[in-house]
Amino acid sequence: MGIVRTIIEQPEEFPPLxxxxxxxxxxxxxxxxxxxxxxxxxxxxxxxxxxxxxxQLPIELRDxxxxxxxxxxxLDTVEDDMAIPAPEKLPTLISFHDKIYDRQFKxxxxxxxxxxxxxxxxxxxxxxxxxxxxYQKVIADITRRMGAxxxxxxQQDVETVADYDEYCHFVAGLVGVGLSQLFAQxxxxxxxxxxxxxxxxxxxxxxxxTNIIRDFLEDIEEEPAPRMFWPKEIWGLYxxxxxxxxxxxxxxxxxxxxNHMVTDALRHAPECLRYMEQxxxxxxxxxxxxxxxxxxxxxxxxxxxxxxxTGVVKMRRGQVASxxxxxxxxxxxxxIFHNFATTIATKSQSAAAASDPNDDKTxxxxxxxxxxxxxxxxxxxPELIKSRQSQGLLAGPLKFVLVAILVLLAAYLLRx
Numbered sequence: 001m002g003i004v005r006t007i008i009e010q011p012e013e014f015p016p017l018x019x020x021x022x023x024x025x026x027x028x029x030x031x032x033x034x035x036x037x038x039x040x041x042x043x044x045x046x047x048x049x050x051x052x053x054x055x056q057l058p059i060e061l062r063d064x065x066x067x068x069x070x071x072x073x074x075l076d077t078v079e080d081d082m083a084i085p086a087p088e089k090l091p092t093l094i095s096f097h098d099k100i101y102d103r104q105f106k107x108x109x110x111x112x113x114x115x116x117x118x119x120x121x122x123x124x125x126x127x128x129x130x131x132x133x134x135y136q137k138v139i140a141d142i143t144r145r146m147g148a149x150x151x152x153x154x155q156q157d158v159e160t161v162a163d164y165d166e167y168c169h170f171v172a173g174l175v176g177v178g179l180s181q182l183f184a185q186x187x188x189x190x191x192x193x194x195x196x197x198x199x200x201x202x203x204x205x206x207x208x209x210t211n212i213i214r215d216f217l218e219d220i221e222e223e224p225a226p227r228m229f230w231p232k233e234i235w236g237l238y239x240x241x242x243x244x245x246x247x248x249x250x251x252x253x254x255x256x257x258x259n260h261m262v263t264d265a266l267r268h269a270p271e272c273l274r275y276m277e278q279x280x281x282x283x284x285x286x287x288x289x290x291x292x293x294x295x296x297x298x299x300x301x302x303x304x305x306x307x308x309x310t311g312v313v314k315m316r317r318g319q320v321a322s323x324x325x326x327x328x329x330x331x332x333x334x335x336i337f338h339n340f341a342t343t344i345a346t347k348s349q350s351a352a353a354a355s356d357p358n359d360d361k362t363x364x365x366x367x368x369x370x371x372x373x374x375x376x377x378x379x380x381x382p383e384l385i386k387s388r389q390s391q392g393l394l395a396g397p398l399k400f401v402l403v404a405i406l407v408l409l410a411a412y413l414l415r416x
Contacts, residue, residue, distance in 0.1 A: 097144035172208030173201035202271035338373035
């Protein structure tokens with residue numbers, strides 16, 4: 001029924017969906033070498049979306065980034081497993097960067113596909129040890145820094161916004177830092193990328209904060225015990241406990257807190273644009289840009305949306321597929337960011353958000369993002385909004401034509 005609904009309601013998204021399905025199929029084609037095949041198979045099992053996005057990378061970087069991802073997912077599996085007592089977990093996190101060189105290291109922990117990853121971890125180690133030492137060094141250093149940061153926040157909660165920024169730095173900002181260093185080591189980006197820690201950190205924080213916001217309900221209902229990373233400095237302004245935001249009687253305060261969190265995340269978006277402006281390799285650019293446009297789109301969906309506290313809020317698969325095909329240069333990034341910044345700005349000025357204590361800050365952040373994108377495109381925000389409205393007027397007839405063509409095609413195929 002999902003495909004039929006897409007054909008009827010969003011027919012322009014059907015061709016990109018088909019192309020993304022083909023990309024997912026290609027991602028499942030595994031290398032012949034057994035241990036490398038295991039690594040790519042695990043990548044598909046633990047993150048189908050990343051398995052597709054990694055295909056955007058040049059061949060030179062694909063294996064190092066795959067292993068970088070799996071090493072950090074293994075580290076994250078140790079952190080997430082609530083069955084491991086803290087006295088055992090802390091030294092494992094702190095020393096994990098040494099264990100990635102140990103061909104005998106494996107662990108009985110995790111859930112789902114991660115059990116297999118950890119039980120057969122020597123296969124990841126084998127591929128890691130066959131990478132160029134320059135890539136090994138980057139992966140080991142980021143693992144060391146991330147493990148130490150995770151150990152810190154096993155022992156303390158995220159109370160302040162500064163804590164929130166630091167926690168997100170450890171679990172995601174460092175991923176951005178490591179990717180930039182891998183880019184520099186490959187020679188596909190300028191050597192200065194190795195030192196772009198601040199901008200790289202913003203790239204990670206923007207993605208991580210979006211996930212933390214979107215996943216509120218999933219995280220707070222996690223068994224055996226929830227681990228929440230909304231900072232008390234923010235949510236404490238709106239309620240006595242985070243769990244209270246699930247109650248319908250607290251919907252107004254919950255949405256105000258949500259909007260505060262979205263506004264906080266938006267402060268990273270301008271720095272993400274500045275980072276992407278400096279990526280020169282087209283394949284590296286797409287690898288970096290696709291998750292960022294998904295993040296700004298997800299924030300626009302979450303803003304002022306009470307469904308965050310009652311269900312799943314995510315972009316349509318067809319929309320995701322369209323963006324994956326569309327994003328080629330900064331022009332597309334500017335247009336998509338401007339589009340969603342405009343959506344947030346419009347929502348912040350609506351009657352529904354009129355009582356929101358942060359609406360002025362949200363509007364200022366979204367308008368700043370609009371202007372940065374407009375400047376990058378050499379146009380003005382009013383021009384871009386007018387252009388989008390004109391395209392919307394043409395969309396109706398085009399949708400009708402596309403639906404008619406797809407229906408006729410389906411009828412033809414069914415008769416064959």
